[in-house]
Amino acid sequence: MKNIYIILMKEIKTYFASPMAYIVSAAYLAITGFFFVASVSDAFSEATIRGYLAGATFFMIFMSPAITMRLIAEEQKLGTLELLLTSPVKEVEVVLGKFFASLATVIVMIVFSLYFVVLLYIFGDPDSGPLLNGIFGLLLYSSATLAIGLFASSLSPNQIVGLIVGSGILTSLTIIDFISNRVTGIGSEILSFLQLGASFSVFDLGSLGVAESGHFADFSRGIFSLVDVIFYISVTIVFLLLTIVILESRRWR
Amino acid sequence: MIRVEHFYKNYGPYPAVIDVSFEVLKGEIVGFLGPNGAGKTTTMRSITGYLPPTSGNITVSGYDTVKYSLDARRHIGYLPETVPLYLDMTVTDYLSFMGKIRGMNQKWINERIDKVIDHVRLGDYRNTHVGKLSKGYRQRTGIAQAILHEPDVLIMDEPTIGIDPIQVVETRELISELGESHTLLISSHILPEVSAICPRVLVISDGRIVADDKPANLSNRLSGTERIEAGISGTKIDSIISNLRKIDSVIDVRSDSRAEQIDQGKKENFIPIVVDAKTNENATEKIAKSIVDSGWGLRNLTPLPMTLEEIFLQLTQEN
Numbered sequence: 215m216k217n218i219y220i221i222l223m224k225e226i227k228t229y230f231a232s233p234m235a236y237i238v239s240a241a242y243l244a245i246t247g248f249f250f251v252a253s254v255s256d257a258f259s260e261a262t263i264r265g266y267l268a269g270a271t272f273f274m275i276f277m278s279p280a281i282t283m284r285l286i287a288e289e290q291k292l293g294t295l296e297l298l299l300t301s302p303v304k305e306v307e308v309v310l311g312k313f314f315a316s317l318a319t320v321i322v323m324i325v326f327s328l329y330f331v332v333l334l335y336i337f338g339d340p341d342s343g344p345l346l347n348g349i350f351g352l353l354l355y356s357s358a359t360l361a362i363g364l365f366a367s368s369l370s371p372n373q374i375v376g377l378i379v380g381s382g383i384l385t386s387l388t389i390i391d392f393i394s395n396r397v398t399g400i401g402s403e404i405l406s407f408l409q410l411g412a413s414f415s416v417f418d419l420g421s422l423g424v425a426e427s428g429h430f431a432d433f434s435r436g437i438f439s440l441v442d443v444i445f446y447i448s449v450t451i452v453f454l455l456l457t458i459v460i461l462e463s464r465r466w467r
Numbered sequence: 468m469i470r471v472e473h474f475y476k477n478y479g480p481y482p483a484v485i486d487v488s489f490e491v492l493k494g495e496i497v498g499f500l501g502p503n504g505a506g507k508t509t510t511m512r513s514i515t516g517y518l519p520p521t522s523g524n525i526t527v528s529g530y531d532t533v534k535y536s537l538d539a540r541r542h543i544g545y546l547p548e549t550v551p552l553y554l555d556m557t558v559t560d561y562l563s564f565m566g567k568i569r570g571m572n573q574k575w576i577n578e579r580i581d582k583v584i585d586h587v588r589l590g591d592y593r594n595t596h597v598g599k600l601s602k603g604y605r606q607r608t609g610i611a612q613a614i615l616h617e618p619d620v621l622i623m624d625e626p627t628i629g630i631d632p633i634q635v636v637e638t639r640e641l642i643s644e645l646g647e648s649h650t651l652l653i654s655s656h657i658l659p660e661v662s663a664i665c666p667r668v669l670v671i672s673d674g675r676i677v678a679d680d681k682p683a684n685l686s687n688r689l690s691g692t693e694r695i696e697a698g699i700s701g702t703k704i705d706s707i708i709s710n711l712r713k714i715d716s717v718i719d720v721r722s723d724s725r726a727e728q729i730d731q732g733k734k735e736n737f738i739p740i741v742v743d744a745k746t747n748e749n750a751t752e753k754i755a756k757s758i759v760d761s762g763w764g765l766r767n768l769t770p771l772p773m774t775l776e777e778i779f780l781q782l783t784q785e786n
Contacts, residue, residue: 293551
């Protein structure tokens with residue numbers, strides 16, 4: 215546990231000492247802000263954070279791998295991974311420390327963006343339940359995307375490979391409904407179950423912010439669904455385990 | 468301190484290390500000598516617990532590096548070949564992180580950082596970002612992290628590679644000092660370097676230990692012959708060869724086949740030759756005398772150091 219905390223603190227310190235932190239945070243606020251404004255600025259529009267959530271889930275496809283890309287790749291490139299793994303530290307501690315560090319940075323960004331919620335309370339009368347549920351869902355969704363990004367980062371010493379592979383996996387899992395809508399039977403069900411976030415229907419202004427499919431759809435509508443919670447936690451665990459396996463694979467290669 | 472027993476390591480179907488056994492006792496400084504790709508780094512990585520052996524056992528301070536890996540690692544300070552540094556940290560932050568990750572408490576870390584920075588002479592750079600340090604100072608930072616937690620065993624993979632000659636000398640001195648209080652295993656592919664630091668040398672070639680000896684004995688075993696190049700004017704190659712072969716210390720005489728030597732010979736009008744002779748018989752002196760007595764011009768006479776490749780060739784042929 216102590217080692218996880220030591221690695222977590224080191225990563226957070228490094229992250230916020232780099233310009234990356236501020237560029238990514240600014241881009242996050244800009245894009246979610248754009249979606250938020252678009253969803254609430256019509257006359258008689260609902261006081262919800264659906265637009266914000268749509269923007270966040272969309273941007274996370276690129277942002278999560280951008281946050282995680284250096285976490286393991288850079289350690290491989292600098293050779294410091296060898297040093298960490300010849301210190302009395304276990305692979306699982308390295309992976310968890312880095313994962314929680316990335317989650318903490320995303321939480322910081324989400325907290326910064328909460329002024330949208332304050333605005334809603336000032337100018338409207340939002341339902342608190344769906345709002346909290348939406349943010350809870352966003353945290354779960356973030357952790358799944360970060361775990362996938364971390365896994366991608368472990369594949370090569372090159373950060374760019376981590377970014378592209380991570381974004382590639384996340385994009386595929388997002389637009390998987392393009393395929394699942396075109397096949398039938400059990401195959402279609404399996405594929406649509408794998409759909410991670412909202413599909414690109416978020417770009418359809420008519421349904422802006424209301425994901426039609428994917429595990430984020432219910433969170434976006436303000437509905438709590440245990441299946442989706444379990445799905446996101448499972449994806450997180452599976453990809454963290456895969457990352458540990460990649461780090462341990464040097465032993466049998 | 469370090470015990471390696473019948474250690475084998477394969478990368479896929481390719482054997483990298485074959486049946487290596489040796490022991491390093493407390494307080495010993497052992498040099499691990501071999502050409503690139505001989506298996507030095509692989510062996511060191513297995514001792515540090517980074518790579519498990521395919522078969523065989525390795526123990527450090529009595530702990531098996533596979534079964535009690537974390538315990539074994541606590542007793543090891545390791546400097547890998549590419550010095551592992553976080554470039555965006557200051558020297559002090561980096562050492563502090565390495566201390567924490569090895570389970571040292573804050574008080575111990577603070578005490579040791581001061582001592583270690585002093586020891587490796589990094590005082591002026593303690594708050595400099597590691598990325599801004601020169602190669603030699605990065606090397607020292609790497610050594611500092613390796614000795615920070617007062618390990619029993621220090622393992623350094625090519626600690627003087629890629630730094631300038633003055634810093635090489637300083638690093639060697641530093642390593643010799645460390646040898647007074649640590650058990651040391653140092654790899655290198657430079658024979659004189661290992662002889663300068665280590666009272667005992669293990670020679671590894673193609674994954675096998677081919678020699679385990681004192682550097683002095685090693686040199687004697689190796690240098691049964693020495694090679695001398697010479698430039699001679701005022702005669703023909705045939706008479707040089709027949710004359711010099713009469714000297715009893717000389718084993719072989721031939722014309723130099725290196726293009727550079729041939730060109731220089733043509734330009735300056737001398738004949739370049741190479742002589743193999745027995746060592747410790749003053750062959751150089753005898754050759755010089757013979758040339759002068761024959762009334763020829765002696766343009767140069769230089770002993771050639773044996774290359775590492777030749778040394779390994781000789782050692783592996785012996786076995």
